[in-house]
Amino acid sequence: xxxxxxxxxxxxxxxxxxxxxxxxxxxxxxxxxxxxxxxxxxxxxxxxxxxxxxxxxxxxxxxxxxxxxxxxxxxxxxxxxxxxxxxxxxxxxxxxxxxxxxxxxxxxxxxxxxxxxxxxxxxxxxxxxxxxxxxxxxxxxxxxxxxxxxxxxxxxxxxxxxxxxxxxxxxxxxxxxxxxxxxxxxxxxxxxxxxxxxxxxxxxxxxxxxxxxxxxxxxxxxxxxxxxxxxxxxxxxxxxxxxxxxxxxxxxxxxxxxxxxxxxxxxxxxxxxxxxxxxxxxxxxxxxxxxxxxxxxxxxxxxxxxxxxxxxxxxxxxxxxxxxxxxxxxxxxxxxxxxxxxxxxxxxxxxxxxxxxxxxxxxxxxxxxxxxxxxxxxxxxxxxxxxxxxxxxxxxxxxxxxxxxxxxxxxxxxxxxxxxxx
Numbered sequence: 001x002x003x004x005x006x007x008x009x010x011x012x013x014x015x016x017x018x019x020x021x022x023x024x025x026x027x028x029x030x031x032x033x034x035x036x037x038x039x040x041x042x043x044x045x046x047x048x049x050x051x052x053x054x055x056x057x058x059x060x061x062x063x064x065x066x067x068x069x070x071x072x073x074x075x076x077x078x079x080x081x082x083x084x085x086x087x088x089x090x091x092x093x094x095x096x097x098x099x100x101x102x103x104x105x106x107x108x109x110x111x112x113x114x115x116x117x118x119x120x121x122x123x124x125x126x127x128x129x130x131x132x133x134x135x136x137x138x139x140x141x142x143x144x145x146x147x148x149x150x151x152x153x154x155x156x157x158x159x160x161x162x163x164x165x166x167x168x169x170x171x172x173x174x175x176x177x178x179x180x181x182x183x184x185x186x187x188x189x190x191x192x193x194x195x196x197x198x199x200x201x202x203x204x205x206x207x208x209x210x211x212x213x214x215x216x217x218x219x220x221x222x223x224x225x226x227x228x229x230x231x232x233x234x235x236x237x238x239x240x241x242x243x244x245x246x247x248x249x250x251x252x253x254x255x256x257x258x259x260x261x262x263x264x265x266x267x268x269x270x271x272x273x274x275x276x277x278x279x280x281x282x283x284x285x286x287x288x289x290x291x292x293x294x295x296x297x298x299x300x301x302x303x304x305x306x307x308x309x310x311x312x313x314x315x316x317x318x319x320x321x322x323x324x325x326x327x328x329x330x331x332x333x334x335x336x337x338x339x340x341x342x343x344x345x346x347x348x349x350x351x352x353x354x355x356x357x358x359x360x361x362x363x364x365x366x367x368x369x370x371x372x373x374x375x376x377x378x379x380x381x382x383x384x385x386x387x388x389x390x391x392x393x394x395x396x397x398x399x400x401x402x403x404x405x406x407x408x409x410x411x412x413x414x415x416x417x418x419x420x421x422x
Contacts, residue, residue, distance in 0.1 A: 019082065020080075020081050020082065023081035023082045023084070023085050024081040024099070026081075026085055027081050027084045027085050027088065027097050028097070030085075030088050031088070031095075031097060037075065037094060037096065037110075037111075039110050039111070040110070040111060040112045041073055041111065041112070042073045042074065042075040042094070042111045042112065042113055043072040043073055043074075043112060043113065043114050043115065043397070044065075044068065044069075044072045044073065044074045044075075044113070044114070044115045044116075044117065044393065045074070045075050045076070045077050045111075045113045045115070045116045045117065046058060046061070046065065046074065046075070046076045046077065046093070046116075046117045046118075046119065047077045047079075047116050047117070047118050047125060047128045048076055048077065048078050048079070048080075048083055048087070048119065048120075049078075049079040049080060049083075049122040049124035049125065049127075050080055050083050050120065050122055051080040051081075051082040051083045052080075052082040052083055052085065052086040053082075053252060053253060053256075054083070054120065054252075055083060055086040055087065055090075055290075056141070056252055056290070057119045057120050057141035058076065058087065058092075058119055058141075059090065059092065059290045059291075059292070060141060060142070060191050060292055061117075061119065061139070061141075061191070062090070062092035062093060063191065063193075063194030063196060064190040064191060064193070064194060064386060064389060065092075065093055066092070066093065067194075067386065067390075068389070068390060068393060069093070071390070071393075071394075072115075072393060072397065074093055074094070075093065075094045075095070075096050075111070075113075076093050076094065076095045076096065077096050077098055077104065077107070077116075077128070078095055078096065078097050078098065079098060079099055079104070079124060079127075080099070081097070081099060084097045084099075090290060101127060104127065104128070108131060113134055114134050114135065114396075114397060114400045115134065115135045115137060115393060115396050115397070115400070116128060116131075116134055116135065116136050116137065117137050117138075117139045118136065118137065118138050118139065118157065119139060119140060119141045120140075120141060121148070121151060121153050125156075126156075129156060133403075133404070133407065134400070135158045135159060135396050135399070135400060136156075136157050136158050136159075137157060137158060137159045137160065137161060137396065138154060138157040138159070138160040138161070139160075139161045140160075140161075141308065142307075142308025142309075142311060142312060143162075143163040143166075143167065143189065143308060143311035143312075143314075143315075143376060143377075144306070144307060144308045144310060144311050145166075145170065145306070145310075145333035145335075145336050145337065145338050146222070146224075146306065146307070146331075146333070147221065147222070147331055147333075149167070149170060149171075150170055150171060150173070150174035150175065152175060154171065154175060154178065155175065155178060157183075158183070159183055159184065159185060159396065160183060160184050160185075161184075161185050161186075161187050161389070161392055162184050162185070162186055162187070163186065163187070163188055163189055163311070163376055163377055163378075164186050164188060164375065164376050164377050164378045165186075165375050165376070165378070166336050166337070166375050166376040167184070167186070167376075168180055168184065168186070169335070169336070170333070170335065170336060171184070173335065185392045185395070186378065186388070187385060187388040187389045187392050188315075188377045188378050188379065188380065188384060188385030188388055188389075189311070189312070189315040189377050189380075189385050190385040190386045190388070190389040191292070191293075191312070191315075192312075192315040192316065192377075192380065192385060193382060193383055193385055193386040194293065194386075195292075195293025195294060195296065195297055195316075196291045196292075196293045196294065197289065197291035197292070197293055197294035197295075198294065199294050199298050200283075200285055200287075201245065201283035201285060202283065203298075204281075205243075206242075206243060206244055206245040207243060207244050207245070207300050207301065207356075207357075207360070208244075208245045208246075208247060208298055208299045208300055208301075209238055209244055209245070209246055209247070209299060209300070209301050209302070209303065209356055210247045210249065210295050210296070210298075210299035210301070210302040210303065210304075210313075211231065211234060211235065211238075211246060211247070211248050211249070211302075211303045211304075212249045212250070212251075212295070212302065212303070212304045212305075212307075212309045213225055213226045213227050213230075213231055213250050213251065213254065213304070213305050213323070214226075214251045214254075214304075214305040214306070214307035214309070215250075215251040215252075215253035215254045215255070215256065215257075215261075216228075216254065216255070216256075216257055216258045216261040217257070217330075218257050220327055220329035220330065221329055221330060221331045222330065222331070223325060223327035223329070223330045224305045224306040224307060224323075224325050224330055225251075225254070225261060225305060226305050226323035226325075226346075227250065227254060227261055227264045227265050227268065228260060228261055228264045229323070229325075229326040229346045230303075230323045230344065230346050230352065231264065231265075231268060232264055232267060232268060232271075233346070233347070233348065233349045233352055234303060234349070234352045234353075235248065235268050235271055235272070236271065236349050237349030237350065237352050237353040238284075238353065238356075239271055239272065239275040239282075239284060240349070241353060242279075244353075244356075245282065245283060245284060245285075246272065246284040246285065247284075247285045247287055247295050247298070247299060248268060248269075248272060248284070248285065248286050248287065249287040249288070249295055250265060250268075250288070251307070252288070269286055272284045272285075272286050292312070296312060296313055296316040296318070297316060297318075299318070300318070300319065300360055301318075301319050301320065301321065301356050301359060301360050302318065302319070302320040302321070303320070303321045303323065303344060303356065304320060304321070304322060304323070305322070305323050305325075306322060306323075306325065306330075306332065306338065310322055310337070310338075310341075311337075311376060314337065314369075314372060314373050314376050314377065315373070315376075315377050315380060317369070317370070317373050317380060318369075319342075319359045319360050319365065319366070319369065320342065320359070320369075321342050321343070321344040321355060321356065321359055322338065322341045322342065322343055322344065323343075323344050323346075324343045324344060324345050324346070326346055336375075336376075337372045337375070337376065340368055340372065342355075342359045342365055342368075
């Protein structure tokens with residue numbers, strides 16, 4: 001068995017290498033046909049070392065960063081060829097393809113980058129940390145109560161832009177000797193000011209339900225995915241109801257580890273296709289597009305797993321249910337919203353649909369939701385989070401100017417001292 005496993009690993013590596021070679025050629029061809037980036041132009045960089053599988057982590061920041069770029073020009077530093085190709089195809093932001101350290105060094109030398117933003121904890125982030133005289137800032141790719149949100153890796157960054165009081169409380173419980181006041185800046189959820197995408201159905205009297213499960217996870221403590229445990233029964237109930245419409249938006253990584261999870265996902269897709277074929281007015285939706293926003297705004301109820309989607313929905317201020325993990329070892333943070341969430345246990349299709357209707361109409365549920373929205377995101381009025389994001393970057397730019405002046409003064413003092421010695 002071990003020999004077969006070794007052969008499969010080798011074949012997977014060969015396939016990955018071939019895929020990367022094709023992507024490298026494609027990226028270089030595309031970039032060669034576009035104008036060269038002007039020297040000393042960009043002030044803000046988004047560092048992204050991942051491939052196309054995790055491109056969603058950058059996509060959700062396109063709109064806020066496009067607006068920011070009107071004041072501070074923004075570029076994405078892409079290290080992975082498949083990631084770079086996806087970024088170029090999206091055309092959300094200018095892209096610099098810097099696969100090797102020498103490429104990164106050359107590009108950094110040609111620009112005036114003062115703030116570097118990071119959307120994840122890729123280990124190759126440390127190759128960028130070596131560059132001083134700029135601020136390294138963790139902005140993450142979503143708010144949640146996962147273990148990921150309290151990693152000690154926060155300490156590697158000069159600053160972290162966080163959502164609000166819940167994030168502060170979470171970090172203070174876990175991180176020792178971490179100066180929250182000095183190193184975190186609360187900005188809310190600026191993405192909520194840029195919900196995008198056209199609704200792909202004709203609204204009618206049907207109750208729209210968004211089901212947005214996460215992937216299956218790769219270890220017992222992170223097995224939050226619900227496609228197998230809840231999803232098929234929930235979807236069958238919604239598809240069978242003439243009063244409901246489904247938006248199914250699974251995590252892009254769904255099924256990458258567990259073949260049975262992938263099979264359940266495919267069965268859901270087949271069921272959606274069959275339901276739409278049987279009733280053209282149903283207009284159930286399978287959504288795997290790059291734009292996030294219209295789904296959250298269009299759905300009267302969202303059913304989500306423990307993931308960033310919980311908090312994307314909270315930022316929208318609309319009713320939601322959180323699937324309760326069936327894996328006993330799955331870690332659930334009970335210090336925040338999940339201590340008071342509207343939980344959805346696995347059950348029959350009828351039970352699941354009853355829960356969807358209850359959370360939509362129960363006054364007590366609505367009141368609890370309003371409390372937690374304020375706790376996690378503060379003031380969610382349109383435009384407030386974007387203003388806080390822009391103010392945070394402006395603050396960092398001012399700090400950069402101050403430290404740059406100190407550094408230049410110190411360098412001048414050293415030069416004068418060396419001349420005196422001569």
